[in-house]
Amino acid sequence: MTNKRAGFATRMGAIAASVGSAVGLGNIWRFPYEAGQNGGGAFILVYILCVLAMGIPVMLSEFVIGRSTHKSMKGALRELSPGGKAHWFTAVCITGSAVTLSFYSVVCGWVCEYLYLSLTGALSGHTSQEFSEIFGSFVGSPWRCVGWTLLFLLLNYAVMMRGVEKGIERISRVLMPLLFLLLVVFCVNSLTMPKCREGLSFMFSIDFSQFTFRGAVDALGQAFMSLSLGIACLITYSSYFDDKTSLTRDAGIIALLDTLVALLAGIMIFPAVFSYGFQPEAGPKLVFEVLPAIFQQMIGGQVWCILFFVLLLFASLTSTISLSEISISYLIEEHGQSRGRATLWSSIVVVVVAVVCALSFNVLDDIKAFGMNIFDLLNYASSNFFMLLGGMFTAVFVGWIVDRKIVRAQLNDGSRLARIVVPCMVFCMRFVAPVAILLIFLYYVGIF
Numbered sequence: 001m002t003n004k005r006a007g008f009a010t011r012m013g014a015i016a017a018s019v020g021s022a023v024g025l026g027n028i029w030r031f032p033y034e035a036g037q038n039g040g041g042a043f044i045l046v047y048i049l050c051v052l053a054m055g056i057p058v059m060l061s062e063f064v065i066g067r068s069t070h071k072s073m074k075g076a077l078r079e080l081s082p083g084g085k086a087h088w089f090t091a092v093c094i095t096g097s098a099v100t101l102s103f104y105s106v107v108c109g110w111v112c113e114y115l116y117l118s119l120t121g122a123l124s125g126h127t128s129q130e131f132s133e134i135f136g137s138f139v140g141s142p143w144r145c146v147g148w149t150l151l152f153l154l155l156n157y158a159v160m161m162r163g164v165e166k167g168i169e170r171i172s173r174v175l176m177p178l179l180f181l182l183l184v185v186f187c188v189n190s191l192t193m194p195k196c197r198e199g200l201s202f203m204f205s206i207d208f209s210q211f212t213f214r215g216a217v218d219a220l221g222q223a224f225m226s227l228s229l230g231i232a233c234l235i236t237y238s239s240y241f242d243d244k245t246s247l248t249r250d251a252g253i254i255a256l257l258d259t260l261v262a263l264l265a266g267i268m269i270f271p272a273v274f275s276y277g278f279q280p281e282a283g284p285k286l287v288f289e290v291l292p293a294i295f296q297q298m299i300g301g302q303v304w305c306i307l308f309f310v311l312l313l314f315a316s317l318t319s320t321i322s323l324s325e326i327s328i329s330y331l332i333e334e335h336g337q338s339r340g341r342a343t344l345w346s347s348i349v350v351v352v353v354a355v356v357c358a359l360s361f362n363v364l365d366d367i368k369a370f371g372m373n374i375f376d377l378l379n380y381a382s383s384n385f386f387m388l389l390g391g392m393f394t395a396v397f398v399g400w401i402v403d404r405k406i407v408r409a410q411l412n413d414g415s416r417l418a419r420i421v422v423p424c425m426v427f428c429m430r431f432v433a434p435v436a437i438l439l440i441f442l443y444y445v446g447i448f
Helices: 011-022 025-037 041-069 073-080 086-120 128-139 142-161 163-190 196-204 213-226 233-238 247-275 290-295 301-335 339-359 374-401 404-411 416-444
Strands: none
Touching: 011 163, 011 233, 011 247, 011 301, 025 041, 025 086, 025 213, 025 247, 025 301, 041 073, 041 196, 041 213, 041 233, 041 247, 041 374, 041 404, 041 416, 073 086, 073 233, 073 301, 073 374, 086 128, 086 142, 086 301, 086 339, 086 374, 128 142, 128 290, 142 163, 142 301, 142 339, 163 247, 163 301, 196 247, 213 247, 213 374, 213 416, 233 301, 247 290, 247 404, 247 416, 290 301, 301 339, 339 374, 374 416, 404 416
């Protein structure tokens, strides 16, 4: 590592940025509706098991690759496997990050639109059916959908141009505490609602009678998306870590905080859903159709609506900056580009694909593949192909190819806890995670 290479200035900044990478729309937008569609408590239990048995080991695998080399993914794989071809897998991860960032930015554009509507009072005084029509009208409008997507990407670009310490670390240290504070405020409010007990019972009561294998598959996919695994986000961030950082401790903190945000999102949403007569399995429209209808029935509903979409905007931005850094660091280190030029070129690619995604609900609505429009196809490919394939590669690479001395040196910080945990994590890297991911991948492609 050269002295000029970027890095996080503080350990707290590194943790805040890594938690920000993990915490995003996957926790607040996707987790509640996945839990709602898969029976609540049973899904949440399996999700937590997936985080422990597969999520943390894959996270540690990414940390080992990044921190041991202090290089972007291609340089790291080349150094850890000299003479091998493993570094070519970088293309898969960069493609996966671009795909994820592209469709994700469209949803972030929706958040910007709804924040604007809530600020202007345009979400007040509507029936549930009208909220459905409002959302349909918005995504059906090419100019509005594309315009808000581009505005969000411009905000993301402004952060990335500032660099690792002044951009990523600084904004993460501000936004993450605010995000947690807003979540806690919402949860306290939800616990005062009339059918709070029914909502919490649905969320935490474990009943496997309605739980299917597809629910388990969705739980693993959610764990990978929630933790930003498989597409080199954490490889890139950990390459900026200080050598004295305890990777096992930080991985535990990140997984704990990420899971806590997902659970808080459920506590925030399910009591409200039950109290105001909606269905927990409302699906992706839960945030943009159901919750606005709930907010207007609450005292101070407009304020709650504004705060909620501010919360989503914070969560969105901390995730997109981590996705953006993957290709930027690659262009800087592998092609000698300045940060400004690398940020510009990577942003142009994402803008083109994101615009196509935004148009898939209107102008390009007739274009389908496997029964899905472009947005749904990229969403499916991200969580069910790129993330799983990247996670399996990472676990196998660290578990079987990287010199065990390097793995032990990176993971064992000398503490008693590390001496107990590290062998378990290495076992999961080598056997549990790859086998489980392979089986689920085969399920997705229809082999069984």
